[in-house]
Amino acid sequence: xxxxxxxxxxxxxxxxxxxxxxxxxxxxxxxxxxxxxxxxxxxxxxxxxxxxxxxxxxxxxxxxxxxxxxxxxxxxxxxxxxxxxxxxxxxxxxxxxxxxxxxxxxxxxxxxxxxxxxxxxxxxxxxxxxxxxxxxxxxxxxxxxxxxxxxxxxxxxxxxxxxxxxxxxxxxxxxxxxxxxx
Ligand code: IMP
Ligand code: MG
Numbered sequence: 001x002x003x004x005x006x007x008x009x010x011x012x013x014x015x016x017x018x019x020x021x022x023x024x025x026x027x028x029x030x031x032x033x034x035x036x037x038x039x040x041x042x043x044x045x046x047x048x049x050x051x052x053x054x055x056x057x058x059x060x061x062x063x064x065x066x067x068x069x070x071x072x073x074x075x076x077x078x079x080x081x082x083x084x085x086x087x088x089x090x091x092x093x094x095x096x097x098x099x100x101x102x103x104x105x106x107x108x109x110x111x112x113x114x115x116x117x118x119x120x121x122x123x124x125x126x127x128x129x130x131x132x133x134x135x136x137x138x139x140x141x142x143x144x145x146x147x148x149x150x151x152x153x154x155x156x157x158x159x160x161x162x163x164x165x166x167x168x169x170x171x172x173x174x175x176x177x178x179x180x181x182x
Contacts, residue, residue, distance in 0.1 A: 026133065
């Protein structure tokens, strides 16, 4: 990947995961959902704002019939997980007795999904799965089962493909990582 570094606010980021690798990972995740839910319907629940790109590329590769919904849930300020989730917008579909798959861009500490899974379990879905494109396994430490996990990354701050640094960088088609201070 020869793209130059990018500057967002006060920080410099360098190329990390190319769009081709992202695309392959998303296709694999979609194929697994197609196998697991063949002949059934699923509700894909994207976590705004970060998961909008994962969700839109994922559904293009699905052959199962799916409903799409979003929740807005935030636990991050700048580069830090606050550990306290805030629900800003709830799901509008009825989740009861449905196969629900939460769609995330990245799992870091897992705090966001720990809280969200508890809230969603209250709606009594038939099944409640978790899909994430990226996972920081070293930080997450398997706090709960992740049914569909794309690419495992080191404990580094990344942007692009939906993910932001203080609001910027979401539109970038590749994933970039914070440049080491030199
Ligand atoms: P967790 O609650 O610590 O697992 O964090 C999950 C949420 O924090 C994700 O949905 C992202 O929105 C955000 N997040 C975690 N790591 C990063 C990162 O490296 N870059 C940008 N956003 C991140
Ligand atoms: Mg997010």
